[in-house]
Amino acid sequence: xxxxxxxxxxxxxxxxxxxxxxxxxxxxxxxxxxxxxxxxxxxxxxxxxxxxxxxxxxxxxxxxxxxxxxxxxxxxxxxxxxxxxxxxxxxxxxxxxxxxxxxxxxxxxxxxxxxx
Amino acid sequence: xxxxxxxxxxxxxxxxxxxxxxxxxxxxxxxxxxxxxxxxxxxxxxxxxxxxxxxxxxxxxxxxxxxxxxxxxxxxxxxxxxxxxxxxxxxxxxxxxxxxxxxxxxxxxxxxxxxxx
Numbered sequence: 001x002x003x004x005x006x007x008x009x010x011x012x013x014x015x016x017x018x019x020x021x022x023x024x025x026x027x028x029x030x031x032x033x034x035x036x037x038x039x040x041x042x043x044x045x046x047x048x049x050x051x052x053x054x055x056x057x058x059x060x061x062x063x064x065x066x067x068x069x070x071x072x073x074x075x076x077x078x079x080x081x082x083x084x085x086x087x088x089x090x091x092x093x094x095x096x097x098x099x100x101x102x103x104x105x106x107x108x109x110x111x112x113x114x115x116x
Numbered sequence: 117x118x119x120x121x122x123x124x125x126x127x128x129x130x131x132x133x134x135x136x137x138x139x140x141x142x143x144x145x146x147x148x149x150x151x152x153x154x155x156x157x158x159x160x161x162x163x164x165x166x167x168x169x170x171x172x173x174x175x176x177x178x179x180x181x182x183x184x185x186x187x188x189x190x191x192x193x194x195x196x197x198x199x200x201x202x203x204x205x206x207x208x209x210x211x212x213x214x215x216x217x218x219x220x221x222x223x224x225x226x227x228x229x230x231x232x233x
Contacts, residue, residue, distance in 0.1 A: 107159030
């Protein structure tokens with residue numbers, strides 16, 4: 001049973017460029033959340049996708065956008081990259097049954113983005 | 117302003133002894149609390165959780181205690197093993213009206229636990 005997979009694992013971009021990160025959720029999961037983890041910090045919630053729609057959003061600018069596809073996979077796009085966007089980007093999947101979401105997320109290994 | 121605080125960046129414990137990791141939160145709307153463990157080059161993995169209607173939850177060697185009045189929770193690992201060496205994140209979430217978590221977890225900065233043989 002494949003867990004959460006993310007690609008690419010590492011990438012280097014320059015300021016002003018755009019980046020797309022990809023995530024395939026754990027088999028059977030329908031909800032994908034994206035987190036940003038800066039060095040020495042805990043993961044910070046970016047947004048969550050369910051049924052191909054952004055369901056919740058954290059305190060991130062519009063430069064951060066996403067998409068969820070019918071097969072539940074997801075992309076995170078960041079435009080006009082800044083040096084401060086350098087971080088580990090974590091994708092997490094979960095199954096959202098009707099009613100109760102326990103908060104237990106299954107994380108991928110992350111995509112480490114370096115902006116020069 | 118950090119809503120979930122882990123004030124100890126690191127903790128070193130001898131194998132076989134108890135490890136106690138602490139976490140404080142400021143938002144009284146938080147109803148659900150989780151601990152995640154992270155090894156280098158891996159994503160965080162869920163360890164244990166507790167709802168605000170409880171003050172203790174136990175799973176094998178891991179026990180989480182919640183003190184709502186103090187807005188404080190702790191994770192106890194007994195006995196500690198070298199394989200427990202990792203970064204531990206405390207996370208919190210607010211429950212919705214239907215009882216489920218909102219899904220957006222607020223994480224602390226983490227505590228690096230080192231268990232020495």
